[in-house]
Amino acid sequence: MEKEFKDYMKLLYKIRRDKFTRTALNRAVKSFRIKRDEALKAFPHVEEEKKKLQETKDFVINHFDDFIEKTEKSVKTMHGNFHFAKDKDEALKILKGITGTGKTIVKGKSITSEEIDMNENLEKWGNTVYETDLGEFIVQNLKSRPMHILAPAVNIPKEKVAELFSKIANRELPPDPKKLTEFAREYLRDKYMEADIGISGANAITADTGSVFLFENEGNIRFATNAPDVHVVFSGIEKILPTLSDGFRLLEVVSRYAGYLAMTYVSIVSGPSKTGDIEKTIVYGAHGPREFHVILYDSGRSEVAKDPVLAPILRCVRCGACMYECAIYPITTGYWGYKYMGGIGIPWTACISGGVEKAAPMAFTCTLCGRCVKYCPMEIDVPEIVQEIREKLYKEGLVPPFIKNMVETVMKDGVPY
Ligand code: SF4
Structure with a gap:
């Protein structure tokens, strides 16, 4: 788990430094936001x-x-x-x-x-x-x-x-x-x-x-x-x-x-x-x-449909709006993901395609900022669901050691490092 998490973080840092990805994403996010705002303004109903x-x-x-x-x-x-x-x-x-x-x-x-x-x-x-x-x-x-x-x-x-x-x-x-x-x-x-x-x-x-x-x-x-x-x-x-x-x-x-x-x-x-x-x-x-x-x-x-916290992920209509508003996605693109990417990709990876272990690095990368909820037409509370998945990962002993150590240090010394 530790190695997987470290490799994953290395990949994200590498992508963050990739000027081609940054250029493409900057262009895409800017253009998407303008178009979405225009479309919603034109059809308020x-x-x-x-x-x-x-x-x-x-x-x-x-x-x-x-x-x-x-x-x-x-x-x-x-x-x-x-x-x-x-x-x-x-x-x-x-x-x-x-x-x-x-x-x-x-x-x-x-x-x-x-x-x-x-x-x-x-x-x-x-x-x-x-x-x-x-x-x-x-x-x-x-x-x-x-x-x-x-x-x-x-x-x-x-x-x-x-x-x-x-x-x-x-x-x-x-x-x-x-x-x-x-x-x-x-x-x-x-x-x-x-x-x-x-x-x-x-x-x-x-x-x-x-x-x-x-x-x-x-x-x-x-x-x-x-x-x-x-x-x-x-x-x-x-x-x-x-x-x-x-x-x-x-x-x-x-x-x-x-x-x-x-x-x-x-x-x-x-x-x-x-x-x-x-x-x-x-x-x-x-x-x-x-x-x-x-x-x-x-x-x-x-099975997901029977779980009151997770079930809302099935509302997702795949509009993609959340990803352009995410704090992490515009830096990492779909590399912050397995088959499904971004914040909503965390529960989809954990519960539908990949398994909870594959979702672990993704779950601990989310900042829980909640911007995705604001821009999601289905109002899926991704941060709440991510917390639930973190809980599950904790119970299954799947918290990356790096994160675990950090939490313990905070509890002990009040600072992460
Ligand atoms: S904004 Fe909501 S409905 Fe659209 S892709 Fe994201 S989670 Fe799914």
């Missing part, structure tokens, strides 16, 4: 909407079993295939059953897929995977991992992206975001049509209709989920909302807190494509996918 959404999410969290059952029924009614995976092994078994081997797969951004190391496993089974979100495409080609929930490559400055894309393109590309985006667009265009399978996450799945809400700005998710023959949705159970109308409320809240007046694209997918144009006979598999799969993933979520 979002404050009321977010309260209603909090209540709805709490209701679902308290009745997961019922809502999973309803969602299954609705997905099947819409001629989709429903799967439930209680843990990583089950999720991978289901996924392998759908994808098999030798397939070309295009993917939309999904932090949940990181929980099961989806790309690594798909490739291990002999498939070729293309991340299509620009940030994820950068991360995939850098062989790195997402550093923010919404902006996976937030820590990479344009100069580094130009270097990377120049290597892929085999020609010199300038550090100009417009030109770099143009290159990614050209490169990925054919991949959508070649792909056998498209995989996406979900912003929401509505229990009443089995519909999957997908919010995006780039347009890649539309291609990735519409062009291939098979669309697979991989989503945590916390994404379930009772009704279609709740999905639209979520859209308003997430968009504004993520700093957008509106998302460019909103797709609502309810089953495979179909037509009734010939004698009103319904035929499944028209222009879009012929097969539609929803994999709902638990991995500890239903």
